[in-house]
Amino acid sequence: MELTTYQQEALDRQKSTIEKFGNKTWLWTIFFLIWIMIGGYALYLQISKGHIVTGMRDNVVWGLFIVNFIFFIGISYAGAIIAGLLHLFKVPWGKPIIRLAQLMTIISVVVGPIFILLCVGRFDRLYFLFIHPRLQSPLTWDVLAILTYFVGSVLFLYMALIRDFAVYRDAKLDIPGWKQKLYKILAIGYRGAASQKRHLLISQNLLAMIMIPLSIIVSSILSWIFGMTLRPGWHSTIFGPYFVLGALYSGCGVLIVAMWVYRKMYKLETYFTDKHFKNLGYAMLVLAAGYGYFTFSEYFTDWFGSAKWDSEVIHKLFSVHDYGWWSLFTNLFGILIPIMIVAIPATRKTNLITIAAFVMVIALWVKRYLIIIPTLETPALPMQDTRMEYVKYSATWPEWALTIAGIATFFLFFTLMSKFVTVVPVSGLEDTNQHHASQTETASAINEQVQPA
C-alpha cells in the first residue's frame, strides 16, 4: 500500500515502538504484573475466607469495587463518544487522537466489569444472570448493555485498525514472523482499493453512529441502577445525564493524560500538539461547567426538599466530621480548578492542563465514592447491627490491593497495545498544517475572485 509522505513519516517515527519491546517496557510490564499478583493474592484471600476480608457489610454492600467499576466504565463510554464524534464529523486535528480514545474504550470496558466479578460473593452463580435473566431488573439491563457495548467497541477498534494492519503488513518491519502473520490475518486482505475503502468507511460510519447513542444509553442504564432505587441521594431523575456527563468529563481527562504520557514517552510532539491539549482543554472546560451545574442542581434540590433521609445524606456530604473534606476536594479539583486553568490564558498551557486533568480524574473517582458510600451508610430502616464496621464503611487492604491491581491491568493493557499498534494511526493521517494552509489558499482565491475590480 502506498503512503503519503506524511503518513510514511508517521510510520517511520513510530515503527520502532512496535518493532522492539524495549527494556523500559519490560520493567514497566514487570512492575504492573507485580501489582496484579498482589491483587491476585488478595483475591485468593477473598475467595478462601469470604467477603469478610473486605470492608463491605450488611448496609454498605457496594464498596471500592463498584466505585472502580463505574469509574472505568465511564472512561470507556467517554472514549467511544469522543472517537465516534471525531470520526463522524471528520475533525482534521482529531485523527491522531482517535486511536488513543478507542484503546481507552476497549481497555476500560475490559477492566471495569472485572470489579463486578470481584464484588459478587458467589462466582459459581454468575451464570444465573444469563439463564434466569429478569428483564425488569436494571441489573439485567446493565449486563446485556455492557455486553452489547463491548462487542461494538471491539468492532469499532478493529475496523479502525484494519488499514493500519495492512500498512504494517506491507511495511517490511523488523518484527518476528508470528507478528507479521498476525498483521496479515488481521488486515483481512485490505489493499486500499477504492471499493474496499468505501465499504470500510460505510461500516465505520455506521458503527460510529451506533456507538455514540449506545454509549449514552449504556451509561444511563448504569446510572439507573442507582436512580431507580428508592434511596436517598440516588433516586433522582437527573442521574442519567449526570452520569453521561461525568463519564465524558473523566474520560476527557484520562485522554489528556494519556496523550501527555505518550507524547513524552514516544516523542510524538508532532502529532499530539499543544493544539490538541488546548482543544481537549476547552472540551474539559465545557464539560466541567456542565458537571458543576448538575452537581449543584443535585445537591440544591436535595437540600431544599429537606426530605428526612436526603437531608441526612447531604449533611454527611458537607459535614467536616464525615465526608466534608472529600466533597470539597471533588468540587474544587473536579470542577473549579480545571475551569480556571483552561479559562485563564496564562495557565492554558499543556503541562498545566494535564495536571488539572490528572487531579480532576482523581477527584471524579472520589466523587463516585461519595455517590455510593454515604447513601449506603444511610439506610431508611434502622440498622440491625450497630458495630462500627457495619455502620461506617472502611475499605480493607485486599480491596485496595485489588483496586491497584485493576489500575495496573489498565496500564499494562495500554503498554502492550502500544507495542502492537502505533499510538497514532498511520493510515488516513493528514498533515493538518498543510490542510489548513490549502484551506487558507482556497479562501484567499475566493476572496480575490469576489472582490470588485
Next chain:
Amino acid sequence: MKKVVKLKSPINATRQFFATAGMLILSLLFVNGLLAQTETAPAATADTTAKPVAPAAEAPELISPSLKFTGVQKGDNTIDFRATLKAKVKGGFIKLPFLKVKFIAVNGTDETELGFAITNGEGKALFNFKPDTLKPDTEGKFHFKAVFAGNKALEAAEEEVSFKRARLEIIPVKEDSILTVKLRLIDVGTGTEVPVKEVTLGVYIKRSFNPLKLGEAATDESGEMSVEIPNNLPGDAKGNITLSGRLDENEIYGNLEASVVQQWGTPVSDKITELPRELWSPHPPLWMLVTFIILMGTVWGHYVVIVVQLFRLRKEEPHGTVTA
C-alpha cells in the same frame, strides 16, 4: 548524570521477571502459611497434653439416628403413623431421607408387620392404616412399633407408641349467624362407647402452612365441648374452610384428629391475578419487552451488517488507486 537501567536482552528480562514473580508467589505463600500456623498454634499446644490417640479403627463408627414416632387416630377410623428420622452430625441435626421405616403392631409377644414407608426429603415417613382387624390388649390399648433396620452408615433404631382406641367427632353447628364447632370424644377401647370427660380439645382451621388454633375447651360429662368461631375467616374460591378438632399427646388416647369442610368462610379467589409492578412480577411489562427487542435488534442488526461488510472486504480484489 542520568542513570539508565539496562537489561542485556528481552530473554534475560523474561528470566528476571519469572524469577521475581516466582519469589513473590513463594513469599506470599510462605506468609500465608505462617499466618495459618499462627492461627492453629494454640490448638496444637493443647493437644500435647491429650492422651495418645488410638490407631485408626478398622470399621467406621456408625451414626446413631434418632427416630420419632407418633400415631394419630383419625376421624375416619384410620390411624396415621408418622415417623421422623434424623441424626446428629457435627453438633447439628440432619434429616435422613430415602430410608425404609417398618410399622409393626405388637400384642404381647406377637408382632404383625403392617407395612412400611420411605422417608421423604424432610426425613419423614407417613403410613395410614385401618385397625379393624387388630385386637387391643386387656386394657383396650393398641401397641405399635416403628423400626429402622439400619445400614452401612447408620445404626438400627426403633420406637414404640401405645394408646387406647377412641373416636373424635366434629360437628359444625350454625345457629342464626353464630358458627360453632362442637367436638365429642368417645372411648371405644372396651367395645362400648363411653364419653370421655375433662379432656382439653382444640379447634383448628387449615391454613397455608400450619393449622391455626381457633380455640380450646375441656369436655363435659357427655364428652362434648364447643368453640365459637369467627364468621369472616378467609376460605377458598367457594368460601370453603377446613375445620379440625385435635387431642394432642394425651397419656391414654395419644393423638386424635377429626376434620370437616364447611362453606363458612369468605371466598378468596385462588386465581393469580396480574400482579401490579412488583419486584417479583413474573414478566416484564409488554412495553419494556418491545423496547428491549427493538433496541437490541437495532444494535445487533448493525453489528451483523458490519461483519458482513468485513467479509465482503476480505473477498474484494484491489482495483483502482491503492493508498492508505
